Amino acid sequence: MQILPRHYVFLGLFLLIGITMALDISVDVKVSPYTKKMHAYIDSLPEGSTLIISFDHEASSLPEIRPIALAMLRHSFQKNFKLIGVSLYPEGTLIGYRLMKNIAKEYDKTYGDDFVYLGFRPQYIAAILAMGESIESTYPQDYLGNDYNSIPMLSNIQNYDDIEAVISIADGSLTTHWIEYGGQFNIKILGAVTAAMVTTYDPYLSSNQMTAMIGGLRGAAEYEKLLGMKGGGSRGMLAQSAAHLYIIFLVILGNIFYFRSRKKGGKS
């Protein structure tokens, strides 16, 4: 790092991302088989199916998580699913509620009939296991303080047996807990995760413990393309591609310095 001070590397990346974001150009992306599988699975569910959307993230990852969450919500509301929102991180609770409420408004959905937000429960493992026994016992009231029994769309929902699938929107490893603990109840788990976490879930995806997954800003851009709309995902693609190229440039530069210093007999 002595050859090129860290600060210059940081400054270069900052300028590159700043400029490409300011350009606000959408880049066309090729849809990957992973995203196609996710889209096809959600599309194949019958109208009126009940899904849990779990906002398992913190505020920090919102720039990456938001386009993914919006794509999931839009597709679900387009398909007229009944959505139950939960959050296993305190910071994701309000974010999830706002996202659900705003997108529900776009599709004229009514709270209590078409979607409901149950909010946060501490200790994610205990919460996931408890919902497998009884969602009502885990959430006697929804996020707004309404009794579980008073919410029309929950009248026939007891536990995971009445749920078609869980979509875990996560910036960390919480989806793993949905797979490992929720999976005991034979519920389908769908992952909508940040790019850094994608390869973590590959083994679960290939063993069908996870049904489908989309990952990162690129996953969001691909999903937006399948839904036929523009969003944060496709807008961020230029910056992401530029950052990838910048890192490739840095790797090549680092190796040039390395081989030059080795030729001179010095140490890198």
Place this chain on the structure above:
Amino acid sequence: MNRQIPLIVCFSFGLVMFLQYFSNHTISRSVNLAILDYWQIIFAFTLIIGVVSFIKVNLTKISRRIDRPYLIVGLLGMISMPFMALIWGIKADSPFMWMFENVQAPMASTVFALLAFFVASASFRGFRARSLQASILLGAALIILLSRSNLPLPYTEHLSELADWIRNYPSMTARRAILIGIGLGSLTTSLRVILGIERTWLGGER
């Protein structure tokens, strides 16, 4: 005796949770639900330990003039947020939410965004073709990066296929092997705790 009681409690609950997993009986299900409820309640109480410790440690350090400005800001945040939540609630447009959206979220996002900068510096420093193995790693990284860059390259299609192959075979094989090792390590550690062989969590007795 003060070590024996926690060990007995640990063993009993470990055994109950292990056995209930294999039963569909209503009693077993209700025992499970009750334990899960208590688990969540106990967790909420542990946060009090954190808050008390945070205040105590920060006050001690402030009185010793160690990192004073940082600790004062930390303490103010710790006191002001619950204070605002108690007085004005946490609904939209409340001061609590204003702080959450305009202070907490941007600060957390900023620290998260640092990751991109550190990935850049770590790539520059770490990805060197020092040996055959390192060169293979470097090649794989470049293929993955290029395939995700949306560049109109002549062989984009093949590059994506190659990247998916790397992800689905060599990468996943290694990941699975590591996962099996971790799973077995977790299993034996958990069994050691339940059977009372492992006692470090009680504060020592290696």
Place this chain on the structure above:
Amino acid sequence: MIILIAAQSLFNSDRLATFLISLIAILILLYTTYFQKRKKPFTIRKINGLKAVEDAIGRATEMARPLLYTPGWGGDIQRPTTIASMNILSFVAEKTSQYDCDLVFPTHDPVIMSVAQEVVKESYSRTGYPDRYKEHNITYVSSSQFGYAAAVDGIISRTKPASIFLLGTFEAESLILAETGNSINAIQIAGTDSTIQLSFFIVACDYTLIGEELFAASGYLSGNKSILASVQAQDIMKILIALFVIVAVIWATIESLNGGQLSYWWKF
């Protein structure tokens, strides 16, 4: 007949395979712990990261700088990785007490903090230096992921520890911490069960314990027979799994070569 019905209602036969595998695992662990350990001593292969532990503590002592140890944001105390990390902490604390080196332990979880305080206090007492124990060095900083990352980064930047131990369950904060440690030229020993973060640690840290090495570490460092016995149990289980995989692969290959349908008996 009544007994059979009662037994069926008591036992979930879908989980018979899991039950049998669990029993085998328990028996193997008990065998290695109570019978095998009485025989010849069991040794673990050389793990470079663990050989460097004492050097790292010595370096901090010589430079009169603190040593920082953190178990990451991703785990809580019931996670086996955290328990393994506490075992290593116990060893590290013994050494820092003997060398009179400051041990700083920031964490995101109040329970981990309490356990770590007990572990360190006990280690200091065991070596005969209880007066060197500083409770305020073992602190809870924040439950928020990047609040924790910022706090630990701040501590690293201000106290400039000579050695940093990143051992536990890490998520996206891993590289942020490791790169900050690298920027102050600290010697860094990392280890995690999070496969995606391993790649970051390998690039940014001096030594990395990969997955199960973290579990073996405490036995390796302390020479504790019970822990070494459980490492031996893991190896026996690993051999059984490998044999199972080999048999299943050969079986599937023969079945597919014969042109018949795969029986999938291994998917019990």
